Amino acid sequence: MLHIAELPDVRAARNPTGPCIEDDHQRLNNQEFLERVRSTAAALRFHGISAGDVVAVILPNRLELVVIMFAAWRLGAAVTPVNPGLTDAEARHQIEDSGAKAVIAGDAHTLGTLDLTAVAEASSTAEDAIALASGALALIIYTSGTTGRPKGVMLDHANIAAMCRMLVEGLHLDETDHSLLVLPLFHVNGIVVSVLSPLLAGGRATVAGRFSASTFFASVERARPTYFSAVPAIYAMLVALPDEMRPDTSSLRRAICGAAPMPAELITRFENRFGVPVVEGYGLSEGTCASTLNPPGGPRKPGTVGLPLPGQTVAVMDSEGNPLADGSAGEVVVRGPNVMRGYLGLPDETARTVIDGWLHTGDVGRFDADGYLVLVDRIKDMIIRGGENIYPKEIENVLHTHPAVLEAAVIGAPDPVLGEVPVAHVVPLPGAVVTADELIEHCCGSLSRIKVPVTVFVTDALPRNPVGKIDKRRLRSFAAS
Known part of the structure; x- marks a missing residue:
């Protein structure tokens, strides 16, 4: 062979x-x-x-x-x-x-x-x-x-x-x-x-x-x-x-x-x-x-x-x-x-x-009935931007290195050309003030361009599920609406 x-x-x-x-x-x-x-x-x-x-x-x-x-x-x-x-x-x-x-x-x-x-x-x-x-x-x-x-x-x-x-x-x-x-x-x-x-x-x-x-x-x-x-x-x-x-x-x-x-x-x-x-x-x-x-x-x-x-x-x-x-x-x-x-x-x-x-x-x-595979969903939270695999945790880790950030959650938002783009939701530390532009600039210093969130929402709180984990499904539904 x-x-x-x-x-x-x-x-x-x-x-x-x-x-x-x-x-x-x-x-x-x-x-x-x-x-x-x-x-x-x-x-x-x-x-x-x-x-x-x-x-x-x-x-x-x-x-x-x-x-x-x-x-x-x-x-x-x-x-x-x-x-x-x-x-x-x-x-x-x-x-x-x-x-x-x-x-x-x-x-x-x-x-x-x-x-x-x-x-x-x-x-x-x-x-x-x-x-x-x-x-x-x-x-x-x-x-x-x-x-x-x-x-x-x-x-x-x-x-x-x-x-x-x-x-x-x-x-x-x-x-x-x-x-x-x-x-x-x-x-x-x-x-x-x-x-x-x-x-x-x-x-x-x-x-x-x-x-x-x-x-x-x-x-x-x-x-x-x-x-x-x-x-x-x-x-x-x-x-x-x-x-x-x-x-x-x-x-x-x-x-x-x-x-x-x-x-x-x-x-x-x-x-x-x-x-x-x-x-x-x-x-x-x-x-x-x-x-x-x-x-x-x-x-x-x-x-x-x-x-x-x-x-x-x-x-x-x-x-x-x-x-x-x-x-x-x-x-x-x-x-x-x-x-x-x-x-x-x-x-x-x-x-x-x-x-x-x-x-x-x-x-x-x-x-399906003919043996063809139909993809239904992804188990993982991976974002696919124009064929490039992006994992939210990597972006969240970078956001957490900013001194003003308390919590961060990144999800994929629908995009008509790229399929999905990363969007971040960030909760600042009490008393801290940070803008979306500052956080995007912070990401640019550590992440390649495709991983930088296209939008950052600075918010007071993140939705959570009954056991206290951040509810990314709700965040995705917000992004899709």
């Missing part, structure tokens, strides 16, 4: 001059990609990277990130991609928590990073790949936890290989496929759906820079991809484009949606306007990206997230862990070779999340 880390060698041997990967600045064929991976691996070894190490990469979407990932794997090292939009404090947590031996960035940074140019120029030699066990760690993807501190999801090479095979089969990918990557490469979706899977299928990938609705279809017309993967917020932005914009979408066979449920009405509007079928799926980073998919060949059922991918078992359980097979709603659980190795350094969290091989998603769902 092909090891994903061997892809550069295999592709170069089969078709050295065939297209492989490109971005806004450069294009590499299979042989050039292999040569770049080998020389980058040699450079990483020159800087002390070897098997078992972790390399952190802080880069925007560009093909160098993919090259570094394969180069690290060539040495037996793992990669943790860091969101370049994080504050230094947030990035430092990920770097330190992952135990990264090297940090690679594309420009000057305050975190003691190794400049990308220095890596590229450190060695002109080529590095041969080492033999990799399928259980070797490949990626550490950070996802926010209910405690407010991001957790490192450990994915090994067996996870990655299984997920890619499932997606190639589920999406019917082949050597003619060409993905246009618009999602960030610090997400497993971007890595697996838009890079690794098309490369495994014999196709190719184009890495787009920062997404812009106004220029997106120009990229489609230029690159002529067969598919792209996006989140509902992106589809909403595209549907909202001026009516006179009628792009050539004839190269697109499908569009993929994940990260958050997409309203059936939005799917219909996008398909009717642009003539491209939307294939909606569902999954978690802990499950290496995807667990269900509306089959591209049909029937596709908007309002559902489709059928379990081949090789996975998806079930619904009650609170006691008993399977519910009658269409009742319960917690969605997943089992298969795609389920993560665990949370880095958090054995208790891992044990609570993966029980008897079942990944407990924290989402409530049910199966």
Whole structure:
């Protein structure tokens, strides 16, 4: 069975001059990609990277990130991609928590990073790949936890290989496929759906820079991809484009949606306007990206997230862990070779999340009569803003560091484009005076932009349930009214 880390060698041997990967600045064929991976691996070894190490990469979407990932794997090292939009404090947590031996960035940074140019120029030699066990760690993807501190999801090479095979089969990918990557490469979706899977299928990938609705279809017309993967917020932005914009979408066979449920009405509007079928799926980073998919060949059922991918078992359980097979709603659980190795350094969290091989998603769902999964609600308080997961506790922790704050509660308020945005309700200390603007400015100093509350309500008291806990359900109802 092909090891994903061997892809550069295999592709170069089969078709050295065939297209492989490109971005806004450069294009590499299979042989050039292999040569770049080998020389980058040699450079990483020159800087002390070897098997078992972790390399952190802080880069925007560009093909160098993919090259570094394969180069690290060539040495037996793992990669943790860091969101370049994080504050230094947030990035430092990920770097330190992952135990990264090297940090690679594309420009000057305050975190003691190794400049990308220095890596590229450190060695002109080529590095041969080492033999990799399928259980070797490949990626550490950070996802926010209910405690407010991001957790490192450990994915090994067996996870990655299984997920890619499932997606190639589920999406019917082949050597003619060409993905246009618009999602960030610090997400497993971007890595697996838009890079690794098309490369495994014999196709190719184009890495787009920062997404812009106004220029997106120009990229489609230029690159002529067969598919792209996006989140509902992106589809909403595209549907909202001026009516006179009628792009050539004839190269697109499908569009993929994940990260958050997409309203059936939005799917219909996008398909009717642009003539491209939307294939909606569902999954978690802990499950290496995807667990269900509306089959591209049909029937596709908007309002559902489709059928379990081949090789996975998806079930619904009650609170006691008993399977519910009658269409009742319960917690969605997943089992298969795609389920993560665990949370880095958090054995208790891992044990609570993966029980008897079942990944407990924290989402409530049910199966319809045809076996399609319908997501009903989320057990956790997570806010999904434009496909980005935000946990209120992290924001509340920052608000509590303000000297005037007594209590804080953050909930997701409905937003027509982004799905949800964070809104904070704050009770000041007796006698203290603080404004909403001051609290937002305080958050800006510690949180990345997407986590900063769009609105802060300063209030005398917060609603509580009968046992005295803050009643976030009532806060949400206020926000929705």
